[in-house]
Each structure stands twice: as structure tokens, then as C-alpha cells.
Amino acid sequence: MTYEERLQHVSVLGAAGKMGSGILLLTAVEMADLSLKPVNKGKTFVLNAIDVSDEALSGVMRYLKAQILKIAEKKVIGLRAIYADRRDLVDNDEIIAQYIFDVMNVVRPTTRLEAAYDSNMIFEAIKEDSALKVKIFSQISQNNPKQPWFFTNTSSIPITVLDEGAGLGGRIIGFHFYNPPAIQKLVEVIRSKHTLDEVNEFALAYAKALRKVVVPANDIAGFIGNGHFMRDILYAVEEVHKLLNDMSVTEAIYAVNKISQDYLVRPMGIFQLIDYVGVDVCSFIMFVMNPFTKDEEIHSPLLDKLLGMGVKGGQYSDGSQKDGILKYEKGKIVAVYDPLNQAYVPVSQFQSKVDEKLGTMPAAPAWKTVVGNKAKDDLLKPYFARLTTASSLGAGIARDYVKKSKEIGKHLVSSGVAFNDADVNTVLLTGFFHAYGPINEYLD
Numbered sequence: 001m002t003y004e005e006r007l008q009h010v011s012v013l014g015a016a017g018k019m020g021s022g023i024l025l026l027t028a029v030e031m032a033d034l035s036l037k038p039v040n041k042g043k044t045f046v047l048n049a050i051d052v053s054d055e056a057l058s059g060v061m062r063y064l065k066a067q068i069l070k071i072a073e074k075k076v077i078g079l080r081a082i083y084a085d086r087r088d089l090v091d092n093d094e095i096i097a098q099y100i101f102d103v104m105n106v107v108r109p110t111t112r113l114e115a116a117y118d119s120n121m122i123f124e125a126i127k128e129d130s131a132l133k134v135k136i137f138s139q140i141s142q143n144n145p146k147q148p149w150f151f152t153n154t155s156s157i158p159i160t161v162l163d164e165g166a167g168l169g170g171r172i173i174g175f176h177f178y179n180p181p182a183i184q185k186l187v188e189v190i191r192s193k194h195t196l197d198e199v200n201e202f203a204l205a206y207a208k209a210l211r212k213v214v215v216p217a218n219d220i221a222g223f224i225g226n227g228h229f230m231r232d233i234l235y236a237v238e239e240v241h242k243l244l245n246d247m248s249v250t251e252a253i254y255a256v257n258k259i260s261q262d263y264l265v266r267p268m269g270i271f272q273l274i275d276y277v278g279v280d281v282c283s284f285i286m287f288v289m290n291p292f293t294k295d296e297e298i299h300s301p302l303l304d305k306l307l308g309m310g311v312k313g314g315q316y317s318d319g320s321q322k323d324g325i326l327k328y329e330k331g332k333i334v335a336v337y338d339p340l341n342q343a344y345v346p347v348s349q350f351q352s353k354v355d356e357k358l359g360t361m362p363a364a365p366a367w368k369t370v371v372g373n374k375a376k377d378d379l380l381k382p383y384f385a386r387l388t389t390a391s392s393l394g395a396g397i398a399r400d401y402v403k404k405s406k407e408i409g410k411h412l413v414s415s416g417v418a419f420n421d422a423d424v425n426t427v428l429l430t431g432f433f434h435a436y437g438p439i440n441e442y443l444d
């Protein structure tokens with residue numbers, strides 16, 4: 001089966017979810033673009049959008065339409081060439097409307113899993129539940145005579161567990177998009193012990209068509225991205241506990257969040273990132289990873305405790321941030337959750353006191369000025385030199401944090417999760433928008 005033949009009949013499972021909706025959009029556009037090639041004239045391309053609720057699927061169809069409009073507007077010149085033989089399409093608006101129609105025409109929303117019984121390939125983005133994924137994969141595999149390929153978006157479950165559990169004989173690969181899939185450039189590709197070469201080759205071709213940056217990772221729970229992120233969280237929590245001799249828990253969370261953003265020149269602090277991803281998601285990823293990480297406890301009682309108190313984070317449907325460990329107003333952090341009193345404490349009550357305790361911060365470049373800057377070393381090297389000699393409490397914590405992040409990165413390579421240092425750095429640079437990779441020489 002060629003690349004195009006394989007993409008003629010596809011299903012996305014969990015199509016109304018955060019990840020599934022983005023995967024659906026990318027795949028619908030890729031399939032529609034293939035269908036519009038002259039060689040494919042007359043061929044039908046079908047993309048089943050499968051989820052459990054009709055209502056959620058209606059929402060996703062509205063989302064698709066709005067996104068395709070934006071995509072069409074951006075590539076209207078290319079679309080003119082594609083529709084060159086359509087004399088009825090004159091204005092840009094007409095071309096854009098036709099393209100929206102052609103992409104939407106590929107997509108079939110349905111709550112029936114049976115729709116996947118005809119698909120050549122299945123993208124899976126249902127919830128992170130190993131037993132549920134195995135059950136659905138085996139059900140499809142047993143009822144689909146086409147021996148479909150499975151592209152799972154799991155964040156942490158080893159692909160071999162899914163492969164062997166569902167008896168797929170290597171017709172599966174981890175194709176780990178980052179959130180949101182339509183924007184994030186990174187995809188981690190993970191082969192199970194048995195993944196067939198042709199499945200891997202297709203994965204690489206598909207990623208290339210989507211203009212994604214591919215980083216291969218070994219099949220070890222959490223892979224590279226969450227392998228670093230979860231350990232980074234555990235370290236941040238450890239630092240919070242250390243500070244408790246000297247300050248309250250809300251103050252310590254504020255301090256570590258500030259250091260991990262401003263001192264480390266990262267796009268957001270670690271607790272803000274946990275809120276962004278979701279306290280529940282992070283806690284659950286740890287829960288899934290933990291049984292697979294020997295000699296290491298990947299588990300945070302603090303996160304579990306917060307979650308038990310209903311502190312969740314995540315986003316509203318318009319993309320704005322929900323309150324979590326931190327409270328937000330117009331995207332700004334205004335308070336920190338206090339698990340002792342189960343209430344938010346305004347940052348204004350303690351900010352200057354904590355900043356004073358952390359001491360003078362060495363002048364740091366803003367993340368925005370460094371990220372993607374070809375001459376970033378000219379900014380980062382002098383900054384880290386200042387950080388090295390600074391004697392304040394904050395600088396000391398920041399230095400230890402930078403070293404820990406490097407240690408985590410190095411451990412991912414030595415334990416065989418990542419193939420090399422560069423892959424670890426690419427994941428953090430691309431998937432987490434860090435301004436520099438964790439494996440660096442800045443503090444050596």
C-alpha cells in the first residue's frame with residue numbers, strides 16, 4: 001500500500017479531545033490535499049472522527065471549520081493553482097469556501113467505533129488508560145480485515161505494552177504529538193519492540209508531510225518529553241519542601257515558580273506549566289510511568305493532595321488558563337493555592353518579602369529575546385557567568401536547578417530513553433519552547 005493509499009481511509013479515536021481534535025485537523029488537511037492532486041481525482045478519502053458524544057463532535061466540526069478557514073487564507077495562492085481548472089471559482093472567498101468544503105467533506109463524525117473497521121490506519125488520542133487502549137485496539141484489530149496500523153498518542157505507556165496487549169504484531173507506533181498538535185512542531189516517534197519497519201517509514205513520511213520535527217525515542221515510559229518534565233516537577237517540589245524552613249508553602253511555590261522562569265530563562269515557571277498541562281494530567285502521567293521506572297519514585301504526594309482538593313488547572317474551551325496551583329487574571333499570576341487553608345493567597349501579600357529573601361537577581365535576558373535567537377549565546381553566556389558568581393539565595397537555587405535539569409537530560413541518554421544529547425535538547429527546545437537545551441556547558 002502506498003502512502004496515499006494508506007491515507008485514503010483513516011480514523012481518529014478521541015477526535016473531540018484536546019489532542020484528537022488537532023490530529024483530526026492536521027490529518028483532514030493532509031488527506032484533502034492528497035485528494036485534490038490530479039492523480040487522485042475520483043478517489044474517495046474518508047476520515048472518521050470518532051468520539052463518545054455527538055455534542056462534542058459537533059463542537060469539533062465547528063472548530064475544524066474555523067481552523068481550515070485560517071489555513072485556507074494563508075495558502076490561498078497555492079489553492080488558486082490547485083483549483084486552476086475551476087472557472088467558477090474567481091474570488092479568493094470562493095476558493096477558500098471550496099477548500100473548506102473539500103476538507104470538511106473528508107471528515108465523518110461518528111460515535112460508532114465500528115467505523116474504524118474499514119480504516120487502513122488509526123490515530124488514537126483517547127484518555128491515558130492502558131487497559132482501555134488495549135481493549136479498543138484489539139476490538140478494531142479483530143474486526144478490521146485490513147490489518148490497520150495504529151498511531152498512538154500516549155504520553156507515557158510503553159508502546160510494547162499496547163502492542164503485545166492488543167496482539168498487534170508490530171502494527172503500532174508511538175506518534176507523540178505535543179499540545180496543541182496543529183501548532184507544536186515536535187513529534188516524538190517511538191517504536192515498540194516489534195514495530196514493523198514499514199510502519200516507522202510511514203510515520204516519518206507523514207511527519208515530514210506535516211512539517212514536523214521528529215525525534216525518535218526509545219520505548220521507555222514517559223519517553224523524552226515527559227521523562228524530563230515529570231522529573232523536573234519532582235525536583236521543583238523538592239525545592240519547595242526545602243524552602244519550608246524559611247517560608248510558607250505558598251511563598252515557596254511562588255519562589256520556585258519565579259526561579260524556574262526568570263532565573264532559568266524559561267517561557268513559564270514550573271508550576272504554571274503544571275497548570276497549563278493540568279495537575280490531573282501530570283499526576284496521572286506519573287502514575288502510569290512509576291511502575292516502569294525502576295529504582296526511582298515518580299510520584300508527587302503534593303500534586304495528588306492538590307488534586308484531591310480540586311486544584312486542576314487546564315484550559316477553558318477558548319484556550320484561556322483555568323486556575324490551578326496558581327490563580328490567573330488576564331493570564332497573569334495573582335495568587336497561589338494554599339493547601340493548608342484550601343484557599344488562594346494573593347501574591348501581593350508576600351511578593352516583595354519573598355523577592356527580598358531570594359536576593360538580588362543577576363540581570364537576566366528575557367526568554368523572548370533569547371528563544372530562536374541565533375546569537376543567543378551572546379546573551380546566555382554572560383548571564384550564566386553572572387549567575388555563577390552571584391551569592392543570593394535565588395541564584396544558588398537557580399544554579400542547582402540548571403544542574404539538575406542537565407542531570408535529568410543526561411540520565412535520559414544513559415538509561416537509553418534518548419539516543420543522544422542532541423535529541424534531548426531538541427525535545428526541550430521544540431516541545432517545551434526552552435531557549436536552550438538542558439544539556440549545556442553554561443555552568444561548567
Ligand SMILES: NC(=O)c1ccc[n+]([C@@H]2O[C@H](COP(=O)([O-])OP(=O)(O)OC[C@H]3O[C@@H](n4cnc5c(N)ncnc54)[C@H](O)[C@@H]3O)[C@@H](O)[C@H]2O)c1
Pocket residue numbers: 013014015016017018019020050051052053056124125126127128129136153154155156176177178179277281
Ligand atoms: N493533553 C496533552 O498535553 C497531551 C500531550 C501529548 C499526548 N497526550 C495524550 O493524548 C491522549 C489524549 O489526551 P487529551 O489531553 O487529548 O485528552 P482529552 O480528555 O482531551 O481527550 C480524550 C478524548 O477521548 C474521548 N474518548 C474517551 N473514551 C473514548 C472511546 N472509548 N472511544 C472514543 N473516544 C473516547 C473523550 O471523549 C475525549 O474527547 C492521552 O493518551 C494523553 O496522554 C496528551
